[in-house]
Amino acid sequence: MNSNSIKLYEVAHSRAGDKGNTSNLSLIPYNEKDYEWLGEVVTAEKVKEHLKDIIDGEVIRYDVSSIKAYNFVCKNSLLGGVTTSLALDTHGKSLSSALLEMEINLPS
Amino acid sequence: MLKIGSGAGFSGDRLEPAVELAQKVDLDYLVLECLAERTIAIAQKEKKKDPTKGYDPLLSDRMHALLPVLNEKRFRIITNMGAANPIAAAKMTIEIAKEQGISCKIAVVTGDDVVKELDTDQEILENNYTVKDYQTISANAYLGVDALLPALATDADIIITGRVADPSLFLAPMIDHYGWSMDDYERIGQGTVVGHLLECAGQITGGYFADSGMKEVPNVAELGFPYATIQEDGTAIISKTPHSGGVVNLMTVKEQLLYEVHDPTHYLTPDVTADFSNVKLIEVGENEVKVSGGTGKEKPTSYKVSIGYHAGYLSEGEISYAGTTAVERGKMAETILRRRLSKEIPDMRIDLIGCTSVHRTSFGSHQPYEVRLRAAALCENQDVAKRLGNEVEALYTNGPYGGGGARKKVSECVGVVSTLVDRNVVDNQVSVEVFRYEQ
Numbered sequence: 001m002n003s004n005s006i007k008l009y010e011v012a013h014s015r016a017g018d019k020g021n022t023s024n025l026s027l028i029p030y031n032e033k034d035y036e037w038l039g040e041v042v043t044a045e046k047v048k049e050h051l052k053d054i055i056d057g058e059v060i061r062y063d064v065s066s067i068k069a070y071n072f073v074c075k076n077s078l079l080g081g082v083t084t085s086l087a088l089d090t091h092g093k094s095l096s097s098a099l100l101e102m103e104i105n106l107p108s
Numbered sequence: 109m110l111k112i113g114s115g116a117g118f119s120g121d122r123l124e125p126a127v128e129l130a131q132k133v134d135l136d137y138l139v140l141e142c143l144a145e146r147t148i149a150i151a152q153k154e155k156k157k158d159p160t161k162g163y164d165p166l167l168s169d170r171m172h173a174l175l176p177v178l179n180e181k182r183f184r185i186i187t188n189m190g191a192a193n194p195i196a197a198a199k200m201t202i203e204i205a206k207e208q209g210i211s212c213k214i215a216v217v218t219g220d221d222v223v224k225e226l227d228t229d230q231e232i233l234e235n236n237y238t239v240k241d242y243q244t245i246s247a248n249a250y251l252g253v254d255a256l257l258p259a260l261a262t263d264a265d266i267i268i269t270g271r272v273a274d275p276s277l278f279l280a281p282m283i284d285h286y287g288w289s290m291d292d293y294e295r296i297g298q299g300t301v302v303g304h305l306l307e308c309a310g311q312i313t314g315g316y317f318a319d320s321g322m323k324e325v326p327n328v329a330e331l332g333f334p335y336a337t338i339q340e341d342g343t344a345i346i347s348k349t350p351h352s353g354g355v356v357n358l359m360t361v362k363e364q365l366l367y368e369v370h371d372p373t374h375y376l377t378p379d380v381t382a383d384f385s386n387v388k389l390i391e392v393g394e395n396e397v398k399v400s401g402g403t404g405k406e407k408p409t410s411y412k413v414s415i416g417y418h419a420g421y422l423s424e425g426e427i428s429y430a431g432t433t434a435v436e437r438g439k440m441a442e443t444i445l446r447r448r449l450s451k452e453i454p455d456m457r458i459d460l461i462g463c464t465s466v467h468r469t470s471f472g473s474h475q476p477y478e479v480r481l482r483a484a485a486l487c488e489n490q491d492v493a494k495r496l497g498n499e500v501e502a503l504y505t506n507g508p509y510g511g512g513g514a515r516k517k518v519s520e521c522v523g524v525v526s527t528l529v530d531r532n533v534v535d536n537q538v539s540v541e542v543f544r545y546e547q
Contacts (some may be wrong), residue, residue: 062370
């Protein structure tokens with residue numbers, strides 16, 4: 001990590017939800033002023049790349065500006081979904097922590 | 109003003125927070141949401157074995173705890189604890205009321221069971237298969253407020269249902285209380301937002317949230333459950349049991365607003381296509397967040413149906429290794445298992461708990477002091493399924509040194525897929541039946 005880079009968990013929090021084989025990961029800056037620049041840095045493509053070992057499908061980002069939050073919808077990311085998955089964490093409840101491990105550069 | 113509390117966020121949720129909430133807040137309604145995706149399929153199997161069963165396993169415990177408070181404070185309870193057998197659930201609750209000497213009227217909503225109505229050629233939403241490709245155990249439509257409102261129109265103290273969309277359990281009393289029109293999408297959408305926020309109980313009061321040093325939650329061990337105070341226009345203040353543990357703030361409400369949401373402008377329920385994208389949140393007091401701005405448009409033309417099916421036997425085996433070479437021995441054990449089982453069980457999942465078991469990868473590296481190997485597979489044949497656990501256990505005497513704490517388990521796996529069903533088919537079979545006990 002260079003001196004200008006941080007992990008996402010230092011500036012934002014997240015909650016994972018599951019529906020079928022799709023996981024949704026919210027990304028909510030602690031400080032609403034960080035919403036704009038986080039949106040430039042944490043794109044759907046970046047999330048897909050960061051979570052490439054987890055997400056097999058596409059990642060779509062929905063911007064919910066009224067509450068200053070992002071919602072990443074990650075398809076084919078739960079090894080089939082909660083009812084038949086062989087994973088230990090069948091719901092993927094811990095995947096929010098995986099998102100927050102992403103390293104990002106602070107705006108200059 | 110209308111006050112609706114949330115007394116359970118899942119089938120196995122704690123009992124006492126609902127009691128404390130009902131005692132300390134003058135609620136009009138207490139809603140208990142207890143049906144996960146496959147709970148109803150498991151309940152259906154129990155009903156087949158015993159026609160007086162098939163409701164939520166904690167129904168009796170919850171009613172024993174709540175009926176005395178209901179008798180004292182006379183709020184109404186709405187719950188989907190009927191699962192696969194709402195009528196048996198009502199009869200059981202009447203028995204508890206008799207035992208406790210409490211007068212009680214129960215309205216039961218049935219009609220969500222669509223096993224007989226399913227067309228076997230119907231398409232499954234998640235894949236390219238059709239209904240006939242599955243060994244169906246249960247099929248239940250997600251009913252909406254249309255099914256609940258006639259039950260609320262009775263004088264019942266308790267409304268028991270099977271499958272109903274979670275937010276509808278909360279929206280129905282709002283519509284009943286304020287007389288909202290079903291095409292008033294502003295109010296129906298906003299009411300759905302409020303229902304969605306409450307449906308997971310503790311998840312909005314600091315549960316599934318606390319993070320040491322980052323997101324502090326006071327007294328999380330005694331998490332209080334939430335309630336909403338709802339105005340005529342649907343604007344609501346979310347709060348929690350006074351003097352309980354937990355926290356309600358912008359962070360907890362934002363996390364829950366997006367929980368299990370995909371496109372926030374199209375949140376589908378049987379009642380409305382809700383739009384969460386203009387929701388406004390304001391902290392108006394300690395543990396008080398004001399929610400407004402939810403809206404929506406026309407409801408979907410079909411009901412969603414969840415189908416429970418027999419998916420085979422889930423086999424799991426675990427064993428631990430510790431010390432400097434723990435990871436290497438865990439990997440050696442994995443190699444042994446794959447060599448011995450891969451012909452019979454080609455799709456076996458093996459993870460090292462402590463390394464990569466929950467994220468299937470790790471971000472950054474570390475050397476754990478101990479690891480626990482976990483092998484899992486879904487097998488059609490129960491005997492093959494048992495082989496996996498036996499091989500893990502055999503690592504005691506036939507595997508790497510120092511393997512300890514082996515466990516094995518085979519359980520029947522109920523899978524869930526979805527399809528759609530015409531609204532009319534379901535609406536024609538929905539009915540309400542009332543059961544009474546007068547002291």
